[in-house]
Amino acid sequence: MNPAWPVDTARPWLAPYAPRAAAAGATLAQGLGVAEALSNQPVPIGLPAGPLRFVPVHTAPADEAYEAFIFRTAQVPTRDNLHDFFNGLVWLHFPQAKRRLNELQAGEIARAGIGAERGPLRDALTLFDENGAVLDAPPALWEALLARDWQRLFVAERALWRQARLLVFGHALLEKLSSPRKPMTAHVLCAPGASRSVAIDDAAIAAALDAAHLASKPFAPLPVLGVPDWWAPNEAPGFYDDTEVFRPPRPAGRLYPE
Known part of the structure; x- marks a missing residue:
């Protein structure tokens, strides 16, 4: 990921995330990937499967739903892009809320599987x-x-x-x-x-x-x-x-x- 990535931590909407964004950005500037940069931050809470970790996206099996994989392994598949960088920041700053979203998503996937439509609960969660x-x-x-x-x-x-x-x-x-x-x-x-x-x-x-x-x-x-x-x-x-x-x-x- 380019160390010149466009994250202006002075923006008001980034205020809650700014310290972690700056620290992770410094790690990215050293040439590490987003998963490594996020994993270098203190993780405040675990998931039912164990301590939360960020892993390269290829770690997850192609045939397993993203949220089901996170719930099963406590690992968050992470690409080298801004989308997944911000996802990781939210996980680190609001881990209880993200864990709750994941638990509900995984529960719905276990109940109904993956179909053409998510259903009203999974739509709202997403x-x-x-x-x-x-x-x-x-x-x-x-x-x-x-x-x-x-x-x-x-x-x-x-x-x-x-x-x-x-x-x-x-x-x-x-x-x-x-x-x-x-x-x-x-x-x-x-x-x-x-x-x-x-x-x-x-x-x-x-x-x-x-x-x-x-x-x-x-x-x-x-x-x-x-x-x-x-x-x-x-x-x-x-x-x-x-x-x-x-x-x-x-x-x-x-x-x-x-």
Whole structure:
């Protein structure tokens, strides 16, 4: 992997991962692969099969599902690319949540096998793992987000974002944010029960990953580059008037692709 890889650890969405990203990046600059660079970091938790390890992708049998292999061996197949680099960072920083996702995925694979369709639970697990986010915010921001009232969310209630925290969990979204573009959208997990927020710590995220709740796809789309202080262009007048990105609420009976 090229040591000039485009990871700017000063970006706000990388703040939770920045120390490990910098340390692993220094290892990559020495010519080691991503699996080795991640394995050089302290691993805070194990899986049922043993201590978590990152291994080159060819280690996994071609005929075994990725998540089933991780569950069986506690080894994460890792390619030399940004996608798998960010996946490893999330494993290291939020191991309980990633372990919970893997346990649910492996359980569904054992129950139903691998077919043409994943089913609602595996779809939701994959969506959160790849593109998910967690928001801890005052109720007024949640109300605006769920209503897709972007002007209220980002303009009228802009000051409330000082009381909010947004975590980008999905490693595919972290990869895409290496080259920020306005339409990039996270799927924010709504917590089970009356409270919408999930506290941004590993145990709280893992606890919110309830199988029945996830199967209902309890996600709210959020254009992440609209978050105040996350991207300089959103300070410009009219930034939030772009209805191709900041879409109005769905008309009754009509679905937008997320």
